[in-house]
Amino acid sequence: MGEGDEGYGEWQELVGAALLGTDRRRGGGPAGSPEALLDAAAVHAVRRRAGLRPAGARPRPEPAPRDPRPVPPEAAGHRLAQLLAGRGGPVNGGGRRGSAPDLTELLPQWLAAAGRHGYRAPDALVPALLDAARARSDLRPHALALAGTRGLWLARMNPDWRFALRGGAGGGELPDVTDPSAVERLWEEGLFAERVALLGAVRAHEPAAAPRLLATTWASERAEDRLMFLDSLRSGLSMEDESFLEAALGDRSRNVRATAAELLSALPQSALAGRMAERALACVGPEGVTPPAECDAGMLRDGVVKRPPAGRGERAWWLGQLVEAAPLSCWRERFGGLGPAEMVALPVAAAEGWTEELHAAWCRAAVRQRDPEWSRALLGPASAPPAAGPGTASLAERAKLLETLPDAERAAWVAEFIRAHGLSEAFQLLGVCVVPWAGALGRAVVDALDIAREAGSYPWSFSGVMGLAERCLDPAEAVRLEALTAAAEEPPDASPGAAAYWAEAFQRLVATLRLRAAMLSELAPA
Numbered sequence: 001m002g003e004g005d006e007g008y009g010e011w012q013e014l015v016g017a018a019l020l021g022t023d024r025r026r027g028g029g030p031a032g033s034p035e036a037l038l039d040a041a042a043v044h045a046v047r048r049r050a051g052l053r054p055a056g057a058r059p060r061p062e063p064a065p066r067d068p069r070p071v072p073p074e075a076a077g078h079r080l081a082q083l084l085a086g087r088g089g090p091v092n093g094g095g096r097r098g099s100a101p102d103l104t105e106l107l108p109q110w111l112a113a114a115g116r117h118g119y120r121a122p123d124a125l126v127p128a129l130l131d132a133a134r135a136r137s138d139l140r141p142h143a144l145a146l147a148g149t150r151g152l153w154l155a156r157m158n159p160d161w162r163f164a165l166r167g168g169a170g171g172g173e174l175p176d177v178t179d180p181s182a183v184e185r186l187w188e189e190g191l192f193a194e195r196v197a198l199l200g201a202v203r204a205h206e207p208a209a210a211p212r213l214l215a216t217t218w219a220s221e222r223a224e225d226r227l228m229f230l231d232s233l234r235s236g237l238s239m240e241d242e243s244f245l246e247a248a249l250g251d252r253s254r255n256v257r258a259t260a261a262e263l264l265s266a267l268p269q270s271a272l273a274g275r276m277a278e279r280a281l282a283c284v285g286p287e288g289v290t291p292p293a294e295c296d297a298g299m300l301r302d303g304v305v306k307r308p309p310a311g312r313g314e315r316a317w318w319l320g321q322l323v324e325a326a327p328l329s330c331w332r333e334r335f336g337g338l339g340p341a342e343m344v345a346l347p348v349a350a351a352e353g354w355t356e357e358l359h360a361a362w363c364r365a366a367v368r369q370r371d372p373e374w375s376r377a378l379l380g381p382a383s384a385p386p387a388a389g390p391g392t393a394s395l396a397e398r399a400k401l402l403e404t405l406p407d408a409e410r411a412a413w414v415a416e417f418i419r420a421h422g423l424s425e426a427f428q429l430l431g432v433c434v435v436p437w438a439g440a441l442g443r444a445v446v447d448a449l450d451i452a453r454e455a456g457s458y459p460w461s462f463s464g465v466m467g468l469a470e471r472c473l474d475p476a477e478a479v480r481l482e483a484l485t486a487a488a489e490e491p492p493d494a495s496p497g498a499a500a501y502w503a504e505a506f507q508r509l510v511a512t513l514r515l516r517a518a519m520l521s522e523l524a525p526a
Contacts, residue, residue: 064153069120076114076522077122083107084128099507101515105471107132109516111142113523121146126154130161140164165193174198177205187213192225199232207236211244223253230259237263242270249301261303261325266368268327272302280326281334283319286346289354291315292322316357323361328374340377344390359391367400372409375401382416386425395428407434415444423448423465430465436474445469446480453484453502466505475517478510485510 071077086103114121121129126147133143144151144164155164174197175182186198203210214229221229230248233241241263248260249272264272279299283290292299295306295318303325308317328340335343344362348355359378366374378391379401387393391401402410414429423445433441449469452462484506 061153061157065149067120067148067150069118069148071122072114072117072119072523073526076110076119076519077125079519079522080110080114080122080125081128083110084125084132099504099511101508101512102470105467106512106515106519108139108142109471110519110523111139111146113520115142115145117523117525119146119523120148121151123150126151130154130158130164134160134163174201177202177209183213184216188217196228196232199229200235203232203236207238208240210236211241215244223256226251226253226256227259230256230263233263237266239267239269242267246271249303257301258303258305262368265303265325266370268329268369273325273327275302276322276325277327277330280322281330283322284331284348284358285334286336286348289319289348289352289358291319291354316354319354320357320361320364323358324364324368326365328362328365328369328371340374341390344377360397363392363397363401367404370404372404372406375404379413382413383420386421395425399428399432402429403432410434411437411439411441415440418444418448423452423462427464427468430468430472433472435472437469437472438474438476442474442477443480445473446477449506450484453499453506456498463505466509470509470512473509473513475513475520478513478517481506481510481513 072080083103083106086107129143129147130151133140133147140163147154147164151161151164155161174194175186177183177198183198183202187195190198199210199213202213210233218226230245233245245260245264249257249264251257251260261272264270265276267273275298279292283292292315295304295314299318299322300306304318304321306314306318308314331340331343332338335346338346344359348358362374363378365371366378378389379398380388380390386395386398389398392398402413405413411433414426414433417429418426418441426448430437430445436442437445445465449462449465485503
């Protein structure tokens, strides 16, 4: 309907009446009453809509590709719908969450468990799943995997879901990685997301083929793309990557050079690791520490950053980078055959203040080289005061060292730390333990929470650990926790209202653990 016709003029007049008042513009009904104005507006709205010419029909989209994976059992599908619609438990005054489980925190666990079983999302829930992934980026990896090809198919039709196309292979099927011509065609013509996915698939099939594929277009890639492609080589890193990474040390991008150097230093047999060992051994020994006097061209090429951050001295900064990149195996001979624990215990250059710098660099090296023997030495006994740690007192550094240990040993160390020092300093350490926390670790967490409750500790200071426990404790711990759900008598020096808060928090914890147990049971194949 054209804007110059009579109907449009009447519509404009009604809009003017609504804005200026019926007493100043014409309106229908007695004395221009508001009711009459609304009636007239309704009539004209119908007329305007009826006069619209329908657009031409577009071609029907191709059906979504078939997803051969099974859907979850019916009860699990109903649970997913509940979690997608859930907004969490009630929140009481003062920021308290109430005793109901937080459904939004259970959704990631449901998605991860469904992925482990190899399910796909029920078709009717894919739109809601994409909406949830759009609102929460932490859900996207599992949500997009569950949505599968149907989710990508829908994402191409709705701009709100375009993020799904960036997070996958662009919605298309990857070629057979054993077909060189198909791989070459997608690598040269595909979108960036498709190329990233293809490089990952090639790396998983034949690790050495990934750097060969990268080399075919490396010189023409953008710096930010080269950096992301190079980062993908962390998975499956081996000496077969050395020649490519060594060439990348001469890249025109500083970030690319630094990443190449970091990857090479994680290969103890690489030429770069040997060069770094030679430099580090010249600086550190049983007799003391002599940091480098300058950062020469060779050091710069091997990834040493010349300018230190604010507050750091140049020589200390260069020393730390050399020791961090040197193979940890080079130190045994330099220190007369001593093992890591014995070397860490030596007061090397303590008077000059270099011991802390040296230990911090050894910590970074142990993490980079995934060396559990050095990690154990640098962690020391869990029962020792954190400030007296042989390698580092930093809980963040300790968490990284723990990640190099086997799962069971990691959990046992953290359990001992909690028994010795309580939960107040254990939050970061718990975050690297494998879920669910079972056995000694689960018991240590529950016992520490009970001790804090009995002591009348300020309850809100433990809310972070409580939230983590809801996600990570073994659901079987609900039986032991049941006795803690009743409000106990408050100690004389307890925080006001602490007993009621603790009871409420334990009630929520028990309810969440039971709900998690039900979720896992529902997802189990029939």
